Amino acid sequence: MSYFRNEFIHVEKKKVTFYEVLVYVAYGYFILLGLTWFLISFLSHGGHFNYTAFSIMVIFCVQAYYQHRLTNLILGILALFFSIFMLLDVLNTFDLMAKDAVFDGLVKSLMGLSVFSIIMSIILIFSYAKLSFIDR
Numbered sequence: 001m002s003y004f005r006n007e008f009i010h011v012e013k014k015k016v017t018f019y020e021v022l023v024y025v026a027y028g029y030f031i032l033l034g035l036t037w038f039l040i041s042f043l044s045h046g047g048h049f050n051y052t053a054f055s056i057m058v059i060f061c062v063q064a065y066y067q068h069r070l071t072n073l074i075l076g077i078l079a080l081f082f083s084i085f086m087l088l089d090v091l092n093t094f095d096l097m098a099k100d101a102v103f104d105g106l107v108k109s110l111m112g113l114s115v116f117s118i119i120m121s122i123i124l125i126f127s128y129a130k131l132s133f134i135d136r
Contacts (some may be wrong), residue, residue: 023072023127026120027064030079031057033117069128076124083121087114 034056041050063071090110095101 019127019130022123023131024064026123026127027060029116029120030060031064033113034060069131072124072131073128076121076127079124080118080121083114083117086117087111090114 034053038050038053038057041048041053059075063075090107091097094107096103096107
């Protein structure tokens with residue numbers, strides 16, 4: 001009995017930094033983005049299985065579990081590229097560079113998602129450097 005009691009006493013509590021919380025927010029954002037994309041395509045296309053959205057969900061769930069730093073860097077760079085592509089696609093699709101462009105709620109929300117994705121990607125990229133100096 002004393003062995004188990006001593007084991008529980010010597011367990012150290014890990015201090016979670018603010019940046020680690022930001023990284024988990026980024027994971028959650030990309031998981032929810034993939035889940036939303038998967039559900040929308042599944043329900044609106046009569047049960048069509050969206051492999052890309054499902055892959056995004058699975059990859060970020062696995063990364064949130066294992067927390068591999070180099071994978072954070074790689075996923076951050078890929079997510080940054082696709083987020084910029086998504087922002088440019090919104091600008092092109094709705095012709096937002098024209099003089100008579102209309103910024104309605106849909107356009108503002110899509111642009112907001114794109115910009116927020118860019119911010120979350122940058123958090124993942126810098127987590128490689130920031131979290132490498134934390135003792136674990």
